[in-house]
Amino acid sequence: MEHDNAVLEKLMQLTGTGTPCALVTVVRAVSPTSAKPGEKAVVTADGRIHGWIGGGCAQPAVLRTVREAVEDGVSRLIRVTPRKNAEPEVEGITDFNMACHSGGTLDIFVDPMLPSPVVNVYGASPVARHLVALAARMDFRVQVLAPDTEAGDFPEAARHHDAFSTPEDWPAPRWAVVATQGRGDRPALEAALATQANPVAFVASERKCGKLADELRGRGLCDGHLSRIRAPAGIEISARTPAEIALSVTAQLVQWRRSADGSSALAPATPALDNAERPKEPETHSCCGGNA
Structure with a gap:
């Protein structure tokens, strides 16, 4: 004994x-x-x-x-x-x-x-708050990055930071979800793409994602980085309310985790990149230089 x-x-x-x-x-x-x-x-x-x-x-x-x-x-x-x-x-x-x-x-x-997969969630929108609670219950290790918030706002989160930048002592995320919904979308996407998270789910329409991708491309991000974005985030369940949208995104995270060959996680990305040629290995992008 x-x-x-x-x-x-x-x-x-x-x-x-x-x-x-x-x-x-x-x-x-x-x-x-x-x-x-x-x-x-x-x-x-x-x-x-x-x-x-x-x-x-x-x-x-x-x-x-x-x-x-x-x-x-x-x-x-x-x-x-x-x-x-x-x-x-x-x-x-x-x-x-x-x-x-x-x-x-x-x-x-x-x-x-195996340790629980680490997921970064950006934003303090209603979707983000529901998502943190649901993902934690599904055994994801959730790290929240949300300006103007406190740790008590996300009791289920493993870590909290009141900014979009990731603290140096945090473990690298496997995936990320940007659920800012109009409050800091671009800086949150930039911060998520600066991590190792792949894919990065974005709670937004394809049209909005396309416009933001053009902005980020203009700021020096290459298509290799932008190809990691998945928008709209979540699987199709005809979700309408914040809780339902969070449920669809959590289901997508579970799908990525359970995909034995990674095919779900590496499915074709959002049309935000138009028809730009995508590299075979999107995790390494020397073209992005210091913007990584």
């Missing part, structure tokens, strides 16, 4: 700091093995093992599997056994050869524990 408590405490520590890791559990053991069913460890992608899931015979297979699981977020069940003792292949179990002389078999479950 003490061992399990230490492992779970380490798991909480790592997830609390946003460190990707996996909870690894021995679910079946055929003697002789040094690990027994129920033994646990927290393993990071860089190979640090906190706990016990067997000796050097099992660890290479576990480390390889943890790296893969942390990368794609999919749980895995593996079997480490000598070839001479290999059991019939079972769907859903990945087999690894046990090179050690012990001759035992271990079935090990690898469950990735």
Whole structure:
């Protein structure tokens, strides 16, 4: 029990700091093995093992599997056994050869524990306020950037800043939503595009987005940066009220998170860019120079 408590405490520590890791559990053991069913460890992608899931015979297979699981977020069940003792292949179990002389078999479950995706929300409009609450409930780590507001205005937010600029000590966002709705649209878009967020959802019409894109292009932003904008934000649910619009945008964030191949997140961008040629890798844009 003490061992399990230490492992779970380490798991909480790592997830609390946003460190990707996996909870690894021995679910079946055929003697002789040094690990027994129920033994646990927290393993990071860089190979640090906190706990016990067997000796050097099992660890290479576990480390390889943890790296893969942390990368794609999919749980895995593996079997480490000598070839001479290999059991019939079972769907859903990945087999690894046990090179050690012990001759035992271990079935090990690898469950990735990934930090919640970080989303920047710009603005203090009714849509923004509903969006912060909904996205937080969907396990997004929401960072709010809204001038003339206080942290208490967004109780569900993980972080708050009363300006559009992102503080240096904040983690980089995976995505961003600009929900300023007429109050600081251009500076908020500029601030969002200056981060690593991709895509950047903009709560606005295509026409309005096109005009702002022209303004930003005139201020030195290249089409590579502007291609990250998605407008109008959200998926089509015939939303009309601020709460409904926030729901559609939250659904879009969930869609991006659950898209296994990223195709939803990298769908064709808003017509704000007219027919400008888009680069194959929109995350790197040397043409933007200091405006990045």
